[in-house]
Amino acid sequence: xxxxxxxxxxxxxxxxxxxxxxxxxxxxxxxxxxEAEQRQTKNNRLRxxxxxxxxxxxxxxxxxxxxxxxxAAKKRKNTVRPNVPT
Numbered sequence: 001x002x003x004x005x006x007x008x009x010x011x012x013x014x015x016x017x018x019x020x021x022x023x024x025x026x027x028x029x030x031x032x033x034x035e036a037e038q039r040q041t042k043n044n045r046l047r048x049x050x051x052x053x054x055x056x057x058x059x060x061x062x063x064x065x066x067x068x069x070x071x072a073a074k075k076r077k078n079t080v081r082p083n084v085p086t
Contacts, residue, residue, distance in 0.1 A: 002008070018026075
């Protein structure tokens, strides 16, 4: 049996070549990260726009009350719906 020494047991291994599977994994991870970043940017932009719109609508006084007396509301109220078996 060969004699074990520090030099023979703890050999430093050089970098291994990238396998095709490693390459695919690396590329897919980049793509997923880029998509997530784009999605986050879009969500932030839309959230900001929504909050600004809500702030504007709350700041503006309403022109009148909507008590359900519109023509469309009355029409919906008077329509007869057929019985549909479930």
